[in-house]
Amino acid sequence: MTRVLVVGHGMAGARFVQELRTRDPGRRFELTVLGAEPEAAYNRVLLSSVLAGSLAPAEIETVPSAWYAAEDVELRTGVTVAAIDRRRRRVLTTAGEHVPYDHLVLATGSRPWVPPIEGLTGDDGELDRDVAVFRTLGDCRAMLARLHRVRHAVVLGGGLLGLEAARGLAGRGIAVEVVHPADRPMERQLDLDAGRVLARTLRSLGVHVRLNAGAVRFTDGWGGGGRGLRLEDGTRLPADLVVVACGVRPNSALAAAAGLETGRAVVVDDTMTSVTDPAIHAIGECAQHDGQVYGLVAPAWEQAAVLADVLSGGPARYGGSAVVTRLKAAGVDLAAMGETDVDDFADGVEVLRFADPARGTYQKVVIRDDRVTGAIMLGGPETVGAVTQLFDRAAPAPADRRALIFPGVAASSADAADAPDDQTICRCNGVTAGRIRAAGAGTVAEVAATTRATTGCGGCRADVAALLASRSTVEVPA
Amino acid sequence: MRGIYRGRNVTEPVRKRPVHIVAGMGTTATHCAYCALQCAMTLTADAVGRVTVGPRDFPTNRGGLCQKGWTAAELLSSPHRLTTPLLRVDRSASFREASWDEALDVVAARLTATQRDHGRDTVAVLGGGGLTNEKAYQLGKFARVALRTKNIDYNGRYCMSSAAAASNRAFGIDRGLPFPLPDLAETGAVLLAGGNVAETMPPFVRHLAAVVDRGGALIVADPRHTATAERATLHLPVLPGTDLALALGLLHIAVADGHADRAYIHDRTTGFDAAWRAAAQWWPERVERVTGVSVQAQRATVAQLAAGARGRGAVVLTARGAEQQSKGTDTVSALINLTLALGLPGKPSSGFGCITGQGNGQGGREHGQKADQLPGYRRIDDPAARAHVAAVWGVDPDDLPGPGPSAYELIERLGTDGGPRALLVHGTNLAVSSPRGRFVADRLAALDLLVVSDVVLSETAALADVVLPVTQWAEEDGTMTNLEGRVIRRRRAVAPPPGVRTELSVLAALAERLGRGDRFSDDPETVYDELRRASAGGVADYAGIGWDRIDAEGGVFWPCPSVAHPGTPRLFADGFPTPDGRARFVAVEHRPPAEDVDAEHPVYLTTGRILQQYQSGAQTRRIAALAAEPHVEIHPDLALRSGLADGDLVRVVSRRGDAVGRVRLTTTIRPDTVFMPFHWGGEQAVNRVTNPALDPVSRMPEFKVCAVRLERVVA
The missing domain is CATH 3.30.390.30 (FAD/NAD-linked reductase, C-terminal dimerisation domain)
Known part of the structure; x- marks a missing residue:
């Protein structure tokens, strides 16, 4: 038995476990998964749908707990890892427990970055009660629980996640402002003109994007007990809720503390293996491959499949992902x-x-x-x-x-009356315009009787009628 | 063809014979010789025996016929018609004409010797979905009772098997359409996944056109902008082999956008949660990337189906495009899941349907020529089913063989150690229709004995040791079950040419020589009445459908368990024939095609039909008015890169073989895909190229997608 320990039960970790078991019908891997979140694995991509109200939280679960039992995978949620002991090949949980491994898979993802703006966090470093991040199902539930009290929301950050959150809130009838430091939303993906068009589209949907803007303070005292956000230019925005979507930071501290090479995230090679320790692997948002850290699901799933294949003795290698960013906003x-x-x-x-x-x-x-x-x-x-x-x-x-850019222009349906004699009018029976003209018939039924045109799918009936009509107009003396 | 057919007397083109008119039957109401639409037609034989075809009004074809139907009678007097048994001592020799007694004696003696020396299962049988119910039934019985071999399957394995498997696991029943075809015309929205009815069964389009004419939606998913897609209100240009991802995405949208019928799901189905969990991973943007179908088009599809569900109804149909894949069963399941989520099956003009292909594709799969089935859609491994059928047949249930391998797996084993050494072929031209055709030809060549019953010297018959000339459609009586599940009458309009026998008489004569003659009638109505008893109590219950009733009522829908029962035009209104009465969602996962494109084989190949030809072309290629040449549809961009011009000959090459066709440039196909129809043999047979990767459930080969390269043929 080879012990594979997966730390992280998000999109990458849950996918990896499934990919590995698919390749492991003989159950030669003993699989353990430690997840810090209390939830079953869920589909993070659909959080915006939950926020928008089109899906219930329970509907975005990806792997039922019964699957783990059936596949003999030990899943432990609500367990946080404190340290990796590479020498003894085991991890230490915050509860003081040691969990051994032969292969350790880090799928610890990333966490939201909260900018140092006054009022977002309290003295204890915790988020203010009216400040939310939009990262986990827990974040989503917390936000949903308070929405009935929210009339004005401000989203800090006009990247992909910020815009999806803003659109979700606007869809619930909340007035939403997006405060964004760059000259366009989604500046990493868009050029200036695209950004301008996008901002305009969002405005029509109830999302106002303030560009080149920065917040300085989240405070009380807005009259009527309301709260609000003060911007660098002095603008004051009412805000019952501030959603922070200013980017993420990979969770690689655990790896760094264990002496693994980390850049922005855990540095891995083409087998998704740490360049420092061949028994440790990283996938998803906590992995850095060829200088790239990916923040989307598709690369994480590709990496999960590669690593599952590698551990199963397969030839797969990861060569980077082509990234397509798709805004999920109604x-x-x-x-x-x-x-x-x-x-x-x-x-x-x-x-x-x-x-x-x-x-x-x-x-x-x-x-x-x-x-x-x-x-x-x-x-x-x-x-x-x-x-x-x-x-x-x-x-x-x-x-x-x-x-x-332009969808195929359908072949112009020229008027059948002008069709040349060799043009097929009735496909089903291969009848040309010439034969219909030559039939000497006066009605569609007569044409059908003599040429079989119109007797198949019947789609050429109008064309036959047009041919007959044009001929009769020619024949009518002036 | 005559190069192979070079025995004494048979190299001469046969003179046209006068057709013998059946007394008192100058005009006969019957149905078409070809596809499952079974268009109603009238055959009129004149004084000199010439037969002319006229359309007849019927709910399915509404008085329409296509070229194939109009010209169907030409094969009755074709010079290509076989009229005498052909025999040869070995494959390198020429055929010689033989008497029926000699031919049947040879066949029976060699079958007996083969089974005696090597075991019962070394004789195999392949049937077809074009055979009448009577012939299909009798062939299955012949295999189990006269030969007592487990090795029988049929070409429906290449046709309906994926849809059949998926329907069975969802609904507990497999009937192509759950309602009479005119109900389709009444619905508000139709999604047709992988079908080109405008070419395969043109009069079917009348029902679809009626939907569009009344402002309804017709959505067609196909890698090609086909003649059918041309009639659609929305075309989904799906990448070959990704229909399953598309189907999962549509279910995803249906749920995520709030179109799911929660009450229906709760009251009438099971398994939704697991099916949703699988579909939840296929959000539309991901589906777009895999299938090439835009998010907008996906959403529009679901919105239109959902609007139909709230109004006049909505229908999802599949055909071979979605089904002939190594994951065809799961693809159909995913589409059935979509209909269940929208609450469609059992509601008026709504639900899931499969467009059956072969003339008797429906009845042909119900009465025991499938490897795992007995008549009435009974499972051969079900002790109760065995007991019932054995009683009808007058044999001990323990003497009935068990399930055998599927068609392609059976073919793979022909002539191998322990595999079948003799094969009887009825109603199929497997040398043309099987994937990896050159390998299949090798397997046929490895047999000790190949016996083919056919109307003409098909490519398969040309490889045989013994060829038996049999009757064709207008020369025989019987029943067919059309794509709706309506049992209809095929009526004899003319006498067969002298020297030609019916397959029922061939089977009876062989059974007699094998010592089981008392169990096999050659009278179709007698055989049919036995079929009724054998099917009684089964899923496909024909017990109450007598020929007299079909004649009086113009057809009867199964199940019909008694003569007092009205038949069942519409299924599922009151429940599903599952143990708990509920329909079952089946959770399925997308997976890529068995063979993807790479540097060496950079282009997808997909296959299909053209208007003028039917199936392997054995019949239609011999009708002058339907003359056509195999072509390869190529996008101009791909042609340019491949150095091909319109009209060039191109060789389509896969890892398994190659086929040659003429380049037809068209912008109606994706630039990464070529299309070639499969109606030809020899070097023109695209099935020499296709991939025998099998669906794990239905054992359907992956005809609809494989990787090829294109080579210009230099004259």
Whole structure:
């Protein structure tokens, strides 16, 4: 038996356990999972749906507890690890218990970063009661529990998570302001114009984004006992609730304290193994591969699959992930991927753009060497799937680049009356316009009797009628 | 073809013979020779025996016919028609004509010797979904009673098996449509996953068009913008092999966007939580990345189905595109889950349906030619089912064989150590229709004895030791069960050419030579009445459906357990035939195709049908008016990169083999995918290329997606 100990029961950890068991029908791994959160594994991607009210918290559970029992996986929730003892190959929990391992998988994720703004935290370092982060199901429940008292909310941070939270709150009828330090929302994914169009779309949905703005203080004394946020420029924003969405920090302190190489997160190689200790692995948001720390689910799941394969003796290696960012916010259709902020006229690059800001549309596709290397697709949802797949698969871009932005223009249905004689009118029976004209028939039924046209799917009935009508008009003397 | 068929007297094109008119039956009301729509038609034989086809009004085709139907009678007097048994001493020799007695004696003697020397299971049988109920039933009985072999399966394994398996596990019953086809026209929204009815069964489109004409939604999921997609209000251009992810995503949206019918789920189903948990991992943005179908289109699909559910109804249909995958059963299950979440099955003009392909694809899978089944859709491993059927057959239940392998697995074992050494083929052209075709041809060549009953010298018959010429559709009586589950009459309109026998008579004659002649009638109505008794009490219960009733009522829907029972046009209104009366959600997970594209084979291949041809083309390729050449649909971008121009010959190459077709440039296909129809043999057979990766439940091969490269054929 090989003992595999997984620390972290979030999207990466839960996925890894499932991936490993799928590859382990003989149960040669003894699997233990330690999760700090008290909850069963849940789908973090759907937290915004919970906040928006379309899903109940119980509906985002990913793995039922019965699965762990059936698969003989020991799951212990509410257990926090205090230290890793690499020499003895065991971890120490905050409860003072030692848990041994042959392979230790760190899937500890990340935590929200709370900026040092006066009033967000109390003297004890804990968040103020009217300040929330949006990271865990617990955060989500806490926010939901107070929403009935919230009329004005401010979201600090206009990145992906901040905007999703803001949209969710606005969907519940709450007035929402987003305070964002950069010149555009989602500045890591969007160019300036896209940011402007997005801000405009959000405004129409009840989310006001303040750009180049910073908060200085969260205070009481807003009349009527209300509270509010003071910004750098002196603006005062009423806020019954402040949601902090200023980015995350990987949870890698445990690894660092154990002497593992860490940069922004635990440094791993292509097998998702620590470059310091071959018995320790890291996946998800606490892992740094080739200089990259990914903050999305798709890379975490790819890494989980690679590590499960590696531990099972398979050949899989991780070569980095193509990241597609998709804003999950009702009423906004936005995908961003790859390089987006490039000079339109730089050598070796093709940039396509279509903008219709009044209708909330901004589409931009970047092509190098005939491959899509980046795109912003905002408000033009028809071709998103095709562009994403081209980007993901590094497949050749269409010869007619317009197809990337404009959905295929349907073949123009020319008037059947003008159809040339060799044009097929009835596909089902292979009848041409010429044969219908030559049939000498006056009605559709007569055409059917002589040529079989219209007798299959019946879809050409109107065309046959048009042919007959045009002929009769020609024959009628003036 | 005649190059292979070079025995004495048979190299000459056969002269057209006058067709013998059955006395008093100058005009006969019957149904089409081909697909499961079974369009009603009238056959009129004139004084010199020429048969003409006319459409007949019927709820399914509403007076429509396609080219295939209109020209169906041409094969009756085709010069390609076999009219005498053919025999040869070994495969390198030419066929020679033989008398029926000689041919049957040879077959019976060699079957007997094979079983005596190597065991009963070394004789195998493959049947087809085009056989009448009577023939399908008799073939299953022949295998179990006369041959006592477990090795029988049929080509429906390549056709309906995934939908059948998924329907059974959800509803406890497998009937293609849960309602009469005209109900479809009344519904408010239709999602058709992987079907191109505008080419495969054109009159079906009339019902879909009626939905659209009244402002309803028709959503078609297909990698190609097919003639059917052209008629749709929304086309979902799904990447080949990802229909399951799409289905999971649609369920996700249905629940997350609040369209789930919670009361229905609570009152009429089980298993929702686990199914949702699987679908919860397929949020629309993830699905978009895997399938290429935009989030917007996914949401629109669900919104339109949900609107239908609140109004005139909503229907989800699958066809081979979604089903012929190594995960076809799970794909259908995922779509059934969607219908259950929306509360559709059992409501008027609503629910899940599968569009059956072959003429008797429905009845053909109910009466015992499936490896694991006995008549009436009974399981062969169920002691009660064995006892019932054994009693009807007058044998000891313990003498009935157990379940055998599925079609492709059976073919894989032909001529191997311990595998079947003799094979009887009825109603299928497996040399063309099986995946990895060259390997299949090798397996057939390894047999000691191959006996093929057919109308023409099909590619499979051309490989045989013995070929038996049998009747075709207009020359025989019997019943078919169409895609609705309506049992209808096939009626004899003309006498067969002299020298041709019915398969019932072939089986009876062989049974007699095998010492079981007393159990096998060659009269179709007698056989049918026995089928009724054998099916009585089974899921597919035909007990109350006599020929007289079908004639009087224009068809009867099964189940129909007694003559007093009205039949069952609509299923599930009052419950599901499961032990607890509830429909079952089945939790399924997406997985990629068995073979994905790579540097060496960078293009997806998908296969399908064209309007002019039917199945392996054995019939339709011999009708001049339907002449067509295999083509390969390629997007202009891919053609440009591959150095191909419209009209070039291109070789489509996979790890298993290659096939040649003519390039047809079209923008209606994804640039990463090519399409080739499967109606041809030899070098034109795309099934030499396709992948035999099997669905773990239905044993359906993965016809609909594999990885290929394209090579221009230089003249």
